[in-house]
Amino acid sequence: MLRFALGRLAVLIPTFIGVTIVSFAFIRLLPGDPIMLLSGERVMDQARYEALTKQFGYDRPYVIQYLDYVWKALHGDFGNSISTKGPVLNEFLQLFPATLELSICAIIFAVALGVPAGVLAAVKRGSFWDQSIMTTALVGFSMPIFWWGLMLIILFSATLGWTPVSGRISLMYYFPNGTGFMLIDSLMSGQAGAFKSAVSHLILPTIVLGTIPLAVIARQTRSAMLEVLSEDYVRTARAKGLSSFRVVGIHALRNAMIPVVTTIGLQVGVMLAGAVLTETIFSWPGIGKWIVESVFRRDYPVIQGALLIIASIVMLVNLIVDVLYGLINPRIR
Amino acid sequence: MAQASTAPAALSQDPSFRARFAEFWYYFSENKGAVAGLVFFLFLVFVAAFAPLIAPYGPYEQFRDALLVPPAWQEGGSTRFLLGTDAVGRDLLSRLIYGTRYSLAIGAFVTSLAMTGGIILGVFAGYFRGWVDTVIMRVMDIVLAFPSILLALVLIAILGPGLNSAMIAIAVVFQPHFVRLTRAAVMSEKARDYVVAAQVAGARPLRLMFKTILPNCMAPLIVQGTLSFSNAILDVAALGFLNQGAQPPTPEWGTMLADSREFILRAWWVVTFPGVAILLTVLAINLMGDGLRDALDPKLKRS
Numbered sequence: 001m002l003r004f005a006l007g008r009l010a011v012l013i014p015t016f017i018g019v020t021i022v023s024f025a026f027i028r029l030l031p032g033d034p035i036m037l038l039s040g041e042r043v044m045d046q047a048r049y050e051a052l053t054k055q056f057g058y059d060r061p062y063v064i065q066y067l068d069y070v071w072k073a074l075h076g077d078f079g080n081s082i083s084t085k086g087p088v089l090n091e092f093l094q095l096f097p098a099t100l101e102l103s104i105c106a107i108i109f110a111v112a113l114g115v116p117a118g119v120l121a122a123v124k125r126g127s128f129w130d131q132s133i134m135t136t137a138l139v140g141f142s143m144p145i146f147w148w149g150l151m152l153i154i155l156f157s158a159t160l161g162w163t164p165v166s167g168r169i170s171l172m173y174y175f176p177n178g179t180g181f182m183l184i185d186s187l188m189s190g191q192a193g194a195f196k197s198a199v200s201h202l203i204l205p206t207i208v209l210g211t212i213p214l215a216v217i218a219r220q221t222r223s224a225m226l227e228v229l230s231e232d233y234v235r236t237a238r239a240k241g242l243s244s245f246r247v248v249g250i251h252a253l254r255n256a257m258i259p260v261v262t263t264i265g266l267q268v269g270v271m272l273a274g275a276v277l278t279e280t281i282f283s284w285p286g287i288g289k290w291i292v293e294s295v296f297r298r299d300y301p302v303i304q305g306a307l308l309i310i311a312s313i314v315m316l317v318n319l320i321v322d323v324l325y326g327l328i329n330p331r332i333r
Numbered sequence: 334m335a336q337a338s339t340a341p342a343a344l345s346q347d348p349s350f351r352a353r354f355a356e357f358w359y360y361f362s363e364n365k366g367a368v369a370g371l372v373f374f375l376f377l378v379f380v381a382a383f384a385p386l387i388a389p390y391g392p393y394e395q396f397r398d399a400l401l402v403p404p405a406w407q408e409g410g411s412t413r414f415l416l417g418t419d420a421v422g423r424d425l426l427s428r429l430i431y432g433t434r435y436s437l438a439i440g441a442f443v444t445s446l447a448m449t450g451g452i453i454l455g456v457f458a459g460y461f462r463g464w465v466d467t468v469i470m471r472v473m474d475i476v477l478a479f480p481s482i483l484l485a486l487v488l489i490a491i492l493g494p495g496l497n498s499a500m501i502a503i504a505v506v507f508q509p510h511f512v513r514l515t516r517a518a519v520m521s522e523k524a525r526d527y528v529v530a531a532q533v534a535g536a537r538p539l540r541l542m543f544k545t546i547l548p549n550c551m552a553p554l555i556v557q558g559t560l561s562f563s564n565a566i567l568d569v570a571a572l573g574f575l576n577q578g579a580q581p582p583t584p585e586w587g588t589m590l591a592d593s594r595e596f597i598l599r600a601w602w603v604v605t606f607p608g609v610a611i612l613l614t615v616l617a618i619n620l621m622g623d624g625l626r627d628a629l630d631p632k633l634k635r636s
Binding site: 014015018019022026029030031135138139141142143144145146147148150151153154158269270272273276277280291292295296300303306307310311314315 | 366471472474475477478479480481482483486487490491493563567570571574575576577587590594597598601604605607608611612615616619620623
């Protein structure tokens with residue numbers, strides 16, 4: 001098992017090097033002068049230009065610049081934001097809990113609805129249930145989520161007034177030394193109504209971000225279940241007289257979950273891409289909104305840093321999923 | 334496709350193709366959703382082709398006396414503008430009709446770009462293996478390590494915002510899927526007897542790769558092609574929504590949504606209809622894709 005995990009890790013190393021090269025090259029490929037772009041200034045005299053060139057290390061050969069970049073990145077130095085002047089990593093760490101909290105809620109939402117829906121569709125194959133679940137899943141899979149979010153806002157926030165339009169919590173609550181996870185902070189604070197406010201802010205973004213994963217998981221669960229249900233051991237279990245709940249819920253589902261776990265793991269990248277849109281619609285102060293605003297502000301060091309950090313997270317999660325996959329499915333080791 | 338059944342004379346020269354198409358159509362037409370998707374898609378092609386004849390007005394034509402007019406059936410609406418007008422008095426229906434052209438062109442362009450590049454790289458990787466394979470696949474792994482929209486945003490920052498940049502960026506993001514599929518299919522075909530026979534008969538590598546092996550690998554690629562067609566429409570619209578794709582006043586559906594976001598509480602129609610258009614188009618293509626998969630994937634065929 002350890003050999004398997006180390007083997008997967010070894011494959012990742014060239015990919016990681018490639019990712020660092022991409023994010024290193026990004027600033028240099030942008031149209032315009034990199035010194036101007038990095039300092040965020042439009043006009044400067046020759047002396048200042050040369051001083052900045054030296055400061056950013058652009059007077060050295062590319063190879064040295066690259067090694068320096070990687071060395072600094074490995075030590076957590078991803079440069080400074082142009083607009084806030086603060087280190088990119090600090091900003092990332094400050095905003096990441098918001099995105100993580102939203103993504104976790106969305107995944108839970110997608111799994112909690114998607115797996116039972118997929119199982120039901122498979123067990124009742126061809127029935128009215130199967131057809132309506134699969135039609136709904138295909139609609140969800142085809143959903144432009146940026147529009148879906150706006151529609152939910154029109155319905156639930158503007159017309160019915162059930163949920164707030166934007167943000168993570170009502171402005172009357174503030175937790176200066178919290179964990180950054182609003183659900184936990186609001187519970188710990190003990191302030192009346194704080195938790196309720198946090199939950200009501202989370203509902204719509206969770207639905208919007210979870211919609212496509214929900215559809216993918218439902219479809220994947222159904223096809224995995226269909227495959228497993230026709231296996232001999234399921235027939236044996238039925239022949240032994242086990243209740244159909246035991247057969248489906250325990251014997252079949254356990255094996256059907258193997259490909260589904262991989263699917264769930266692969267949704268992490270999808271989630272981070274979806275977070276860009278979801279957070280923009282709901283003004284959710286997380287990584288996605290941060291990136292979009294940096295694009296608007298031409299804050300290129302932030303984009304460069306975010307690129308490297310996020311790709312590393314995606315690779316790490318994929319590695320974990322791979323290893324987990326090896327754990328639950330000994331055949332592929 | 335519709336022509337195939339009406340023109341048997343042309344097809345009789347290739348009976349095997351005809352038989353294969355009949356078999357394909359048999360399985361495809363069993364899936365009612367797929368047929369519905371195909372019909373709607375053909376309708377969209379028709380709308381796109383004859384947009385100037387169908388649309389009541391031009392996509393940029395402004396009526397200064399009719400700003401934010403609601404749809405015809407709502408109070409204050411008029412039959413002059415069936416789906417209402419936007420904030421500068423343009424007819425929403427006409428803009429949606431012209432937008433069909435953009436969406437279909439986006440899907441077609443992105444898919445052909447991603448597919449062509451993906452197939453060439455995939456065939457080389459699967460045929461030669463060794464270091465060629467390693468290099469190609471590692472580069473694709475790098476592309477896949479970035480979330481799609483993020484990488485697209487970065488590429489657009491380099492290329493400059495606009496519809497062309499957005500399409501190229503999305504094609505780059507989609508390419509690895511085609512490479513992986515092609516490579517896997519080529520690897521499994523390469524050891525077959527007919528390939529060995531062609532090789533023994535003296536066929537050169539390029540001929541083996543693209544004339545002997547590739548045609549037998551097309552089924553999964555066609556299915557992936559429809560999927561990337563619909564995803565391209567979604568993702569390019571999303572980039573338009575973030576102001577990085579097509580620029581206003583282009584009647585591209587995602588850009589129209591971005592334009593009208595501020596009217597969400599005052600004029601629901603300017604926000605609702607472009608999204609409905611995206612959803613229906615993507616849904617129709619995905620329905621077709623499901624039908625194609627059922628019809629082309631021998632594993633799932635019911636005998």
